[in-house]
Amino acid sequence: MAQDQQFNIMIVGQAGRLQYEALLFMASLRQYAPDFKGQIIIAEPQPAPLWDKDPRIAPDIKTALTELGADIRPFASVHFGQAYPYGNKIEGLAVLPASEPFVFFDTDTLITGDITALPFDFDRPAASMMRGPTWPLEELYWPGYAASWKALYDRFGLDFESSLDLRQPDEYWERYLYFNAGWFFGADPAAFADRFTEYAVSIRDDPPAEIVLQSLDPWLDQVALPLVIHSFGGGRPSSALAGLDGEITCHYRALPLLYARGTDRQIGILEEIAAPNKLKKLLKQYDPFKRMIYQGRGHKVRAMFDQNDLPRREQALRNKIKAAGFWLR
Template sequence: MARKKASGQNFNIMVVGQGGRLQYEALLFAASLRAKSPGFSGRLIVAEPQPGPRWMKDPRIAAPVRDALADLGAEIVPFENRHFGEVYPYGNKIEGLAALPAGEPFVFFDSDTLILDELTALPIDFNRPAASMRREGTWPEEELYWPGYTVVWKSLYDKFGLEFESTLDLSQPDEYWQRYLYFNAGWFFGADPAVFGQRFTDWAVEVRDNRPEELAVQSLDPWLDQVVLPLVIHSFGGGRPGPDLAGLDGDVTCHYRMFPLLYARESDKVVQVLEEVTAPNRIKKVLKGYEPIKRMVYQGRGQKVRALFDQNDLPRPEKKIRNKIKAEGFWMR
């Protein structure tokens, strides 16, 4: 299929990178971005948490990965964890926004994402922020003595003085999770990372430390970022992404999460891109330091996982996919 002409939009991209799994995922992200989105002319910023009281071990990226990222034009920019850190690593995507240049449009991606096609062809309206709709009804959880979806969500909007009714998808039934504004935080975008990030940080800390009583029986770990993100997006005049941005959850990017799941359920295009961008020797010698990539991609275990499933008729829920992979002895994370 012919590649769409790039729109020429200027924006920056942020992923989080740190020692361990995320550094290799960030490198793979950078490789796929350079290979599949040549029209992207902004900065690729790898936000790196720094050593301090909130990390037991040094979280910085290892030297070979740093060099490989630099070769791909990525910039490693440090940031400090003031509120989160090891006890809630998802907070990196919140506090890490401080590593981006203020006043310049941005897109955040989880590091376990592949770029499949030209990003700049997408008509992103940065003044109307949005986030990924590739999500399940993970929060809030239905409990025996809980007040229901509407009461729980409205209590959060009320806490920050936000209007609630316009966030509802009235095509969905009352008290059904999809009626309420809820995202996967695997990608989101906005016009100004400094303003967006400060509000995201302030509100996440406030919900963590002073939750509404309506949330008393709800867990916020690991869901805090996904609880607060809809509030922040709504406060800046954003909401659900329209059909023009469906590619961010489809044929332009893929949030694969773990390599066994990628091989089990993603499209042939995703597998092709993965194996293409990991092939050059200059990146292969670095990526082989990460066991899941070494075994799944370079030693062919991923193709064995793929052969276990019909990608057009996958088991549901996801747990069944995981269990089948584990039963065959192929699970890695």
């Protein structure tokens, strides 16, 4: 678990919003983690029957990403594609060098500190705890949290009891291993990808009876991820990784949310890295970024909220921003 252990970083890049988010990710990484020595790999889906349109990154964006040090690698969409684009983070892992430690980030992430200083234990994989009670949801005829999750652990021959947080009461959602898939890490991306794919496809195509009432769109990756992590001997991240979703990284998810609830430092970093003319010219091609960052819409959103007294639920933030006509993504 040496702090100087080298690892690779993966994000997904493709046509549309993600390619512009990738520019912000790369610029923030270069600015705030200049000593990062691993490979930065952008997994790019390729045209295929599972995509309605060409998903590849635009040539000018691809050039800029490469100049920032990204290695853009193509992968084939075999199981997911347009119908479930979140599956890119599953199938895209195949482009990473096998047996080399990796950290995956959602593209809508800013690097805001020295990620090389974090003490990753790659033999004990973990993922983001920035999640809420989004799955499973209580239904009239559902069997409960425990039965729903245990059915999944049983499906793959995993020990359910050892995954529980026994500090939490029975049938309370935080008792059960559940992550936001915005970041996760492991020791071998090839093995991780194989298992992630196996579990996700099995759950999608043949869900256990206990979860047939539950929606798997968009939650499939977050349903399979805890099972994969548990199967490799991992679990909840240690407190030493608190800088993820903290001072080291910011998973903003959508720029209106960043302006509404982000810290002054995070917003300052966004605007700092987006300021150089070379990057600005590209980012302004994407209308939501042009309006939020360069035309001041983001600060109008920020003025709508007291950052010291924000609504507890994200949906309340979204609803207020949308009602004002400022939701852009």
